[in-house]
Amino acid sequence: MPSRPVLPRAGRRPARPGTTAAVVLAGGSGSRVAAALNKVYLPLAGRRVVSWSFSWAREVAEIGTFVLVVRPEDAELAERTLRREAAGLHVRLVVGGGTRHESEQAALDHLADPIMDGAVEVVAVHDGARPLAGPSLWRSVVRTAGAVGGAVPALPAVGVLTVGADGHPVVPGTGPGAGLARVQTPQAFRARELLKAYDDARAAGYQGTDTSCTAERHSNLTVQAVAGARTNLKITYPHDLFLAERLLAEHHYRLP
């Protein structure tokens, strides 16, 4: 596929209302047992896990386009879920690939036209298994990306010990591990540069582990860390579902 030209930058200004696309990934690794439900469609406090992400993202004025990336076998369930739980919101369904990177690529290909004509200026990519990223976190990454180029939510990697080549621990605050952080989603980037980065990555046969990896490797975007949220957990273990349910109840189902 020929690479797309990167048009001149819009300058360092925040994203305008309605010009950000929220991309929620619900594709997974493709290695799941056929009978088991994709965890993003599990019920959580009255709606499916993935629906919560759209509930929070739709509260952010800058976000005007919504995309859900699904596995082919989940398309019908995704459609039913959105019809019931995201009523009034036009969510575009995109069939993703076998890896996270391919799913991101599929979403960006789908958005290529609105990105190139300027209707979409920022793209925020989110893991559908993180239902507790509230509106303030979405807003924070979108605004930061509009201003500097890219934004990822991060938390200090507490309890991480860096070990040097000699096998000895590195003194905390020094050495290569000094700035370690745990990265979350949503991750937001200026749309044209991100699209170009993914085109270049495809041409180079590169697959990043998350959006910021590809953006940092294949673009000149400045990526800034913003404060992540401890409650922005990823549903992985059974306990996570219990905890997410409890956190939602404690916030009266309205996250900040």
Added chain:
Amino acid sequence: MNTSTAELTCVACRREGPHELVTAGRLLQSTRCLSCGHVVRHEQRDLMAAYLRDLEHRVLTKPGRLVRRAVREPLTFARELPGALLRQPAKFAGELSALLRGR
């Protein structure tokens, strides 16, 4: 009481595999790893308190949800409402009974 199966990572056997999930109303009651049988469940007293809190929220938000559905799909709503109303008592009785049994 509803059951479903989903892919999660077991804290006991550390394998990512299918888990059976049991829900009461819209609350998760327990999970069981289908590989090793490890069960995670709500403490019974916690579950009842959580269920009652959740029930209050369901009841308070029901009118709004009904109106939204009626506006969105009026014909389907009108066709399904009588049956849904008739099913409610048995549904709540079933949820409470399952909670009290502490399955």
